[in-house]
Amino acid sequence: MPEVAGRSPGVHVLSVPPDGRAIRVDRFVTDLTGLSRSHVQKLISAGLLTAGERTLRANSMTEPGTSLRLEIPEPAPATPIAQPEIAVSVVHEDDDLLIIDKPSGLVVHPAPGHDSGTLVNALLGRAGPEGFGGIAGVRRPGIVHRLDRDTSGLLMVARTDLAQQSLMAQLKARRIKKTYVALVHGSVGAAVGRIEAPIGRDPRHRTRMAVVPDGRPATTGYRVTERFAGWTLLELDLVTGRTHQIRVHLDAIGHPVAGDRVYGTGTSSRGPDGLDRLFLHAWRLELTSPSTGELIRATAPLPPELEQVLATLRVEPR
Numbered sequence: 001m002p003e004v005a006g007r008s009p010g011v012h013v014l015s016v017p018p019d020g021r022a023i024r025v026d027r028f029v030t031d032l033t034g035l036s037r038s039h040v041q042k043l044i045s046a047g048l049l050t051a052g053e054r055t056l057r058a059n060s061m062t063e064p065g066t067s068l069r070l071e072i073p074e075p076a077p078a079t080p081i082a083q084p085e086i087a088v089s090v091v092h093e094d095d096d097l098l099i100i101d102k103p104s105g106l107v108v109h110p111a112p113g114h115d116s117g118t119l120v121n122a123l124l125g126r127a128g129p130e131g132f133g134g135i136a137g138v139r140r141p142g143i144v145h146r147l148d149r150d151t152s153g154l155l156m157v158a159r160t161d162l163a164q165q166s167l168m169a170q171l172k173a174r175r176i177k178k179t180y181v182a183l184v185h186g187s188v189g190a191a192v193g194r195i196e197a198p199i200g201r202d203p204r205h206r207t208r209m210a211v212v213p214d215g216r217p218a219t220t221g222y223r224v225t226e227r228f229a230g231w232t233l234l235e236l237d238l239v240t241g242r243t244h245q246i247r248v249h250l251d252a253i254g255h256p257v258a259g260d261r262v263y264g265t266g267t268s269s270r271g272p273d274g275l276d277r278l279f280l281h282a283w284r285l286e287l288t289s290p291s292t293g294e295l296i297r298a299t300a301p302l303p304p305e306l307e308q309v310l311a312t313l314r315v316e317p318r
Helices: 025-033 037-045 119-127 161-172 245-252 304-314
Strands: 010-015 049-051 067-072 090-093 097-102 152-158 177-185 192-196 199-201 209-211 219-228 231-238 280-288 295-299
Touching (some): 010 025, 025 037, 090 295, 161 280, 177 245, 177 304, 219 304
Parallel strands (some): 152 280
Antiparallel strands (some): 010 067, 049 067, 097 152, 177 231, 177 280, 192 219, 280 295
């Protein structure tokens, strides 16, 4: 059976006939490639279908005579490979869980474009698949929650199914306290504040999140801890756990996180001199032990590169 056009991994240019009628792009791509519609929609949601510089949505309509660019990633292995060479910094360890201090730049679990070199690959290299809870599937052993690739700090990993169930239930009930540190652009007026704004997929840029009326409820509390010329250091309590929540909420109030190349613009996207990453760090976790019921507190100090940025700001005129 001949391969259907545009079905193999790689970048494919799909030409819309000049005399064709406008139809939804997910249907057009499905008909042309032979891929399932659900698979096509996942590719589109990942931002892998574009027209020129514009990222398309599944319900975008084709325009006769134009070309679409579709990227199909290589299929991921069913089971992630073990990579013991990836270092893992463990802050807390017991029979139920590990608490990891994840560095910036490390992806948590395999996904399209990141089939190896993730925290999961490192964990499998440390203990093998039998060493972690399996209720989230073989590609996410022990994973209870995640951090963005560019965010550093504390992440829980369950060692058993029972621990994973307990931690996921605690998260759902909002009984786990997660506190972050962020440097943001501008001077935040109120010393203490609370941001309550629903978050959902950005209707104009499907690879981003945004504050949207029909989004999921989201709440972030913050406290100013230090002020600099043009920047403010905050502690943030993540009440809910939506994708990119802190970054979206802070951008929505006009104070994007320093070094945020997705949600920031101009100076904020670059950050202060010397910053080459997102200034967002998950520095404290408080949770209940799944086995004993005792309170577990864990902290991770700011990485040296973030401390250096603050040291530089402290000697500059305010």
